[in-house]
Amino acid sequence: MFIVKDFDLKLTFESGQPLAFYGEYRLEKNGKGLSYVTDRGVIRLHCEKTKSSTNIDYNYIGKYTAKSAENDIRARLGLSQDMRKVYAAIDTDQFMHEAITSLRGLRMTKSDPxxxxxxxxxxxxxxxxxxxGTIRKFVDVFGDDYKGKGACAKLFPSPASIAKATIPELTACGTGFRAKYIKGVAASFAGGFDSDALYGMDYATAKLELTKHRGIGDKVADCVLLFGYGKMQAFPTDVWIKRVVEHVYFGSRKTSAREIHSFAENKWGPYAGYAQQYLFWHGRSKTIGKPSS
Incomplete structure (x- = not known):
């Protein structure tokens, strides 16, 4: 067991972050437990909140040790992040203060790139x-079987398995027009593209490398860098976050994504990605950005 402060498992898990978009993850109905399978084994964890912290108990099977299993949990759920520093950096105004109060415990997760x-x-x-639904089908159709003991499960599909699929096979999983882009990027990841090299690049250079792929634009690249590489200065800007930022900080003036990126970088610096998550969900809770009927 280990103890962390400022962590809410259910809030984090259901906040729309990848964690493979639930592909090989299962959250218990009470929101206190989570299980997932990797090529190293299976981990199950249970959270109990106290007044000041969260106790995390866990068990594992496969190639994990107690320490490596804990490290895996910490890495995937962002539990080694210093939330005092994060909150100090992003608590810049009344709206953000309200967001932190409402969503305290929401962590930034980390998935495989x-x-x-x-x-x-x-x-x-x-x-x-x-x-x-599409990710679940990808796992079911293209994922390898987990070969260890103690679980019957599928692993997240490799780039090579997706690259080998035909366009009709990908479309059958619900990809629609995205199939050709998915197949092309998978072929790149399975081939000569050194995805691990992006860890050592600065944010701007890594983003440039990702956007060389057809189908990866500004927003997708920022999402991958934030949730796949842990580059917290990324600020993914979709229509919802654009409306929230315009409403809260620009007097509802229409603002370009470039200007919003610059604003976020200057206001929240290395924790802009954290600010984005809190802005997004607090804005949604207040229906900011929702078109009027």
Missing amino acids: WEATLCYLTSQANNMKRIR
Whole structure:
């Protein structure tokens, strides 16, 4: 068991972040437990909140040790992030203060870069229910069987398995027009593209490398860098966050994505990505940006 402060499992898990968009993850109905499978084994964890912290108990099977399992949990759920520094950096105004108060415990998760890339390619012009359905089909159809003991499960599909699929096979999973882009990017990841090299690049250079792929634009690249590489200065800007930022900080003036990126970088610096998540969900809760009927 280990103890962390400022962590809400259910809030984090259901906040629309990848965690493979639920592909190989299962949240218990009470929101206190989570299980997932990797090529190293299976991890199950249970959270109990106290007044000041969250106790995390866990068990594992496969190639994990107690320490490596804890490290895996911490990495995936963002539990090694210093939330005192995060909140100090993004608590810049009344709206953000309200967001932090309302959403305290929401963490930024970390997925494998390829998993984040496939998830966000699938997410373009899509809704969350369909995205999760498509990712689930990808896992069922193209994922390898988990070969360890103690679970019957499928692993997240590799770039090579997606690259080998035909366009009709991908379309059958619900990809629609995205199939050709997904297949092309998968072929790149399976081939000569060194995705791990992006870890060592600065944010701007890594973003440039990602956007060389057809189908990866500004918003998808920012999502991949934020949730796949942990580059917290990324500020993904979709129509919802654009409306929230315009409403709160620009007097509802129409503002370009470039200007919003610059604003976020100057206001929240290395934690702009964290600010984005809190802005997004607090704005949604207040129906900011929702078109009037």
